[in-house]
Amino acid sequence: MSTSVKPGPRERLLLAAQELTYSQGVGVGVDALLKGAGVARRSLYEHFGGKDGLIAEVLRRSTAEDVERYRSTMDAAGEDPRARLLAVVDRLGLIAADPDFHGCRYLAADLALTDPEHPGHEVTRAYRRTLHGLFTDEFLALGHARPGFAADQMLILVDGLLAVGATRPGVEPAAAARDLAEHIIDAGLA
Template structure:
């Protein structure tokens, strides 16, 4: 009797979905996903109800990891809220310089998913709200006069870094955004 040690069809679909939707976008065909995951079409529908469900779950899983990366980056910067917030832009500079960087999977998904009712949109909205709260909490600790507005501005800068990093590589968008973020932080 043999025992299976590799991941099952659900995990293989999630991994294939994560990889392919990042490299090629959420418009990737079902057949390509099934081939990469080495699963039958039936598995996609059994586990996710179809491609839309798979995309939403891929995004959901990524948000948890990415939110934790923000937290880890900020923790590594120490206790000073200003340093913690600016560390985000320093880390983004490293991310956009990685050779396999393709931009923000959440921005790309929101732009590509034309159906406003697609479940992926709810996932990306929730993720942005959580990142916004994380930034706003630091701004409150900093004593910023308008922490919610400043968090909006920082999130806009983050989105800009991710978009510019993908569309205009080697232009150092994170360094420019960091300088703008300093102005936002000084608006106490």
């Protein structure tokens, strides 16, 4: 007979916070986070220094997972940079159409965290820099005339697709986003 080991307080806090901050936003109360994790308040302060530290760590953890999903989606599309970029848009369109979709956790965090010095903002900025780099690499491989600018446009498109998917029930932004992505890609090709 095998026994399963229950995660420790730090991991339980991270798991609960990752779920609750996505479903309820970063404004979710400390008491809800503690209850969801089944830990005492002391654990929050010992492991993260408080809610701000926990939010930043949840964002950091989520970015690593999400960047890997972007890479996997692109890799599954093959070697053609155009197909790789469009695969991202197609995948995000499916995600945004899911009834349990609550929007982009990074955009939501940036909008909700009103303190410009909150540690979560650096995490979201680093995440966007990473995505910008992934997109820029694809545009470079395509021979796009303005790879950095096209990557900027793709980031705006991604934010828009995810925002519409979360805020306008019944609207499916995937087709419009794909059309815009094709325009961004093709506009810089000779």
